[in-house]
Amino acid sequence: MQTINPNEKRIRELFEELVSIDSVSFSERQMADYLTNILKEMKFEVFEDSAGELYGGNAGNLYGFLKGTVQGTSTLFVAHMDTVHPGVSKKAVFHEDGKITSDGTTVLGSDDVAGIVEILEGIRCLQDKNIPHGDIEILFPIAEELYDKGSKVFDFSVVKSKQAYILDFSGHVGKAALRAPSIVSFKVEIKGKASHAGFAPEKGINAIALMAEGISKVRQGRMEDETTLNIGLIHGGSMTNIVSENCVCEGEIRGYHHERVMEMLEETKQIFENVIETAQGPNKNAELLFSHEINIKAYAVEKNCGVVQRFCRACEKIGVEPELTETFGGSDNNVIVNQGIDGVVLSCGMNNAHSVQEYIEMEDLVKGAALVKELILQS
Numbered sequence: 001m002q003t004i005n006p007n008e009k010r011i012r013e014l015f016e017e018l019v020s021i022d023s024v025s026f027s028e029r030q031m032a033d034y035l036t037n038i039l040k041e042m043k044f045e046v047f048e049d050s051a052g053e054l055y056g057g058n059a060g061n062l063y064g065f066l067k068g069t070v071q072g073t074s075t076l077f078v079a080h081m082d083t084v085h086p087g088v089s090k091k092a093v094f095h096e097d098g099k100i101t102s103d104g105t106t107v108l109g110s111d112d113v114a115g116i117v118e119i120l121e122g123i124r125c126l127q128d129k130n131i132p133h134g135d136i137e138i139l140f141p142i143a144e145e146l147y148d149k150g151s152k153v154f155d156f157s158v159v160k161s162k163q164a165y166i167l168d169f170s171g172h173v174g175k176a177a178l179r180a181p182s183i184v185s186f187k188v189e190i191k192g193k194a195s196h197a198g199f200a201p202e203k204g205i206n207a208i209a210l211m212a213e214g215i216s217k218v219r220q221g222r223m224e225d226e227t228t229l230n231i232g233l234i235h236g237g238s239m240t241n242i243v244s245e246n247c248v249c250e251g252e253i254r255g256y257h258h259e260r261v262m263e264m265l266e267e268t269k270q271i272f273e274n275v276i277e278t279a280q281g282p283n284k285n286a287e288l289l290f291s292h293e294i295n296i297k298a299y300a301v302e303k304n305c306g307v308v309q310r311f312c313r314a315c316e317k318i319g320v321e322p323e324l325t326e327t328f329g330g331s332d333n334n335v336i337v338n339q340g341i342d343g344v345v346l347s348c349g350m351n352n353a354h355s356v357q358e359y360i361e362m363e364d365l366v367k368g369a370a371l372v373k374e375l376i377l378q379s
Contacts, residue, residue: 006369026057072134073379076161079115080144115167122372147295164343179300194245204243227255299337314374
């Protein structure tokens, strides 16, 4: 049987090049153009949608289709094009021990350049040796870091695959997250009435006081039913000698069970409504505005389903012990699974993502590419 190992030199060169491209959310134009050229060189049919226009960004989601050379299961591979801040003027620094870091002033961008590189190299391995394979689909979304805004507006009716692998998870290659939570953000605004706090406090409606009362009644932290609630932002008032006219707080709820998350959202809203309705004295006529946004919706994939078992077989082929786990963060897979496609999120080797301490090891980039290659062959 032919040896079809990933090309480490090619991996290093592509990783270095992609890291150097500025691609923060909604500014993915240069990255999209570069990847379009690569995909076309690899004989993919490529199109870019209008997602960027919808959000005021400069690039859309990138989709590629490569017709297989044999009959087999079509497979979708996904890795997002955007990075978080600080993500301008990034540079990959290669260390003698195999670790790759930034220069310490920016994120590295292995989230998610690593996923992109591993997908492309895994496919190139097969093309180098003319190894037969089934249909391959690729989706490189924009704005994943902003709660999957790119994939949310992608037209999944073009996707043929029923199984998807999303390379966007931290840790060594071999980990797969089979479930992820819903994340719902909420905003509470209380409108009161300004008045001089020294001369006429009784004429004011203290929005901060009412907000504090409401927050004190909201249960925060980790709940017994795999749900968390946090209020992370609060601001209000204008001066120390003025009764606060306005106060706003913002928070989020996460949980593996979407229905429970929405129940907690309603419970939180009810707490603040009760505070306003039962207010006495000068605070009696306050107003409440409560809004929320479902950022991502929970999913769960069973261990015995085909997409997971295929992953386990591919890990065995490259000599890696599969680790089936879960994540309490989101990814494009939250959208993909809820589109009716069986998907799992795979580690691509990144560590300390979203910080200037981000790093990856060259060994994981190579293993990730080998895993992609085997996933295709396992179809």
